[in-house]
Amino acid sequence: MNEGNWHKVATRAEIMEEEPIRVVVGDTPIALYEVEGELYATHDVCTHAEASLSEGIQEGDTIECPMHSGCFNIRTGEAVGPPVTEDIKTYQVRLEGDDVLVRVD
Numbered sequence: 001m002n003e004g005n006w007h008k009v010a011t012r013a014e015i016m017e018e019e020p021i022r023v024v025v026g027d028t029p030i031a032l033y034e035v036e037g038e039l040y041a042t043h044d045v046c047t048h049a050e051a052s053l054s055e056g057i058q059e060g061d062t063i064e065c066p067m068h069s070g071c072f073n074i075r076t077g078e079a080v081g082p083p084v085t086e087d088i089k090t091y092q093v094r095l096e097g098d099d100v101l102v103r104v105d
């Protein structure tokens with residue numbers, strides 16, 4: 001594993017169930033989520049248009065896009081609800097103490 005690809009993006013307390021947040025690593029906007037106590041990360045920009053998924057509605061492990069209500073599985077990035085057809089990229093997340101790190105290659 002290349003340690004250089006892990007970026008501290010938040011503290012654990014900033015991420016709460018059903019309240020995703022947006023962070024940026026370099027030029028990459030990322031949405032961070034908590035699902036059943038675990039942390040997940042996806043690209044923040046919907047694959048359908050330019051909407052920010054972190055402003056969408058999270059229900060369990062599904063995020064609903066705020067623009068046209070397309071849905072993705074937060075754990076896998078799979079497009080699960082129209083009009084989205086293209087999956088969203090996911091990123092590895094880990095905790096280091098209270099710090100949240102995301103792997104962006």
Ligand code: FES
Nearest residue numbers: 046048065068070
């Ligand atoms: S921009 Fe996300 S569903 Fe259209």
